[in-house]
Amino acid sequence: MAFLTIEKLVKTFGTQTTVKGVDLAVERGEFVTLLGPSGCGKTTILRMIAGFESATSGTIRIDGKDITDLRPNQRHIGMVFQAYALFPNMSVADNIAFGLKVAKKSSAEIAARVKEMLELIKLPQLGDRYPYQLSGGQQQRVALARALAVKPQILLLDEPLSALDAKIRISLREEIRAVQRALGITTIFVTHDQEEALSMSDRICVMNDGNIEQLGTPFEIYNYPKTRFVASFVGTLNILNGRVLDSTSGRLSIDDQEIVTARELGGASTGDTLALALRPEALSIGHANGGSNNLTGTIDEVHFLGSVVRIRVRFKDNVVSLDTFNRPHAAPPERGQPVTVNFTREDILVLDRPAI
Incomplete structure (x- = not known):
């Protein structure tokens, strides 16, 4: 049995249903991310796990115990909020010790645990400082230490990095993941940032409109999206319209140029227009042989981004973007220049519904 089990979880606010019968099983020690746009229900699920919101229906179990109707202080859960929520009138050490004092732990146990947490978050010399004397x-990190100090069964992270600048976010997400692995604590992380989800998670739960669209590893979510929403939300995507020439052999036409997919186009008829997806990294400039697809077009835009040059190629009605590494001794292509873009049959993802 999974360590955290959510079954048919529903949350309704008035006439609006925010969470629509969600099922989710999380293993002990696993790091699972709820990823999706604002309003998709991910934070509401987190708050129901924590007990800050009551479930309209459904059950939540931790290690086989039904906690659906328990108060927050009965669930033994640690939570880190987006806005830190540190007590401004308490020192760093006192903030970390707060939950331990509420639990009536001994002074010696509290002092030892606070010292351990300060070492864990790499701030051993800052216990006497106050929140206003710290960087974001x-x-x-202190908020994380406070949540972990009470040795919770589950750690909940509600977009904890969104208020930080880019460099600090990258550094801190690596530290959070390292701490989580070191402690082996089951963790649910909420974010709308796909890069955070892909880099930190054991599994990602992509949500849309109160439902789970797909649950899988970062590799599966990125490379094998099961719905059009997942394909377009996770990672950068080129979407092209292709007209079916022969569904059995996987032949399509893109702006009167023929390509072939690696699989049959089951359910499609000759003349149907399908939405096709290609990741930018799957595309290369230059003609390729050996079963690859080639499309001829012209350079529409070139953007120099330092180590990367982003190139936009127009075929006719369809346009794709691709990235190449900057090479100081090789000038990038110019606008209007004719080019051939190549990609393999396996790189083509046929999305879940015909293009309009």
Whole structure:
């Protein structure tokens, strides 16, 4: 049995249903991310797990115990909020010790645990400081230490990095993942940032409109999306319209140029227009042989981004973007220049519904 089990979870606010019968099983020690746009229900699920919101229906179990109707302080869960929520009138050490004092732990146990947590978050010398004397990244580490100090069964992270600048976010997400692995604590992380989800998670639960669209590893979610929403939400995507020439052999036409997919186009008829997806990294400039597809077009835009040059190629009605590495001794192509773009049959993803 999974360590955390959510079954048919529903949350309704008035006439609006925010979470629509969600099922989710999380293994002990696993890091699972709820990923999706604002309003998709991910934070509402997190708050129901924590007990800050009551479930309209459904059950939540931790290690086989039904906690659906328990109060937050009865669930033994640690939570880190987006806005840190540190007590401004308490020192760093006192913030970390707060939950331990509420639990009536001994002074010696509290002092030892606070010292352990300060070492864990790499702030051993800052126990006497106050939150206003810390940077945003340091405050978030303290919030993490406070949540972990009480040795919770589950750690909940509600977009804890969204208020930080880009460099600190990258550094802190690596630290959070390292701490989680070191402690082996079951963790649910909420974010709308796909890069965070892909880089940190054991599994990602992609949500849309109160439902789970797909649950899988980062590799599966990125490379094998099961719906058009997942394909377009996770990662950068080129979407092209292709007209079916022969569904059995996987032949299509893109702006009067023929390509072939690796699989049959089951359910499609000759003349149907399908939405096809190609990741930018799957595309290369230059003619390729050996079963690859080639499309001829012209350079529409070239954007120099330092280490990467982003190139936009127009065929006719369809346009794709691709990235190439900057090479100082090789000038990038110019606008209007004719080029051939190549990609393999396996790189083509046929989305879940015909294009309009």
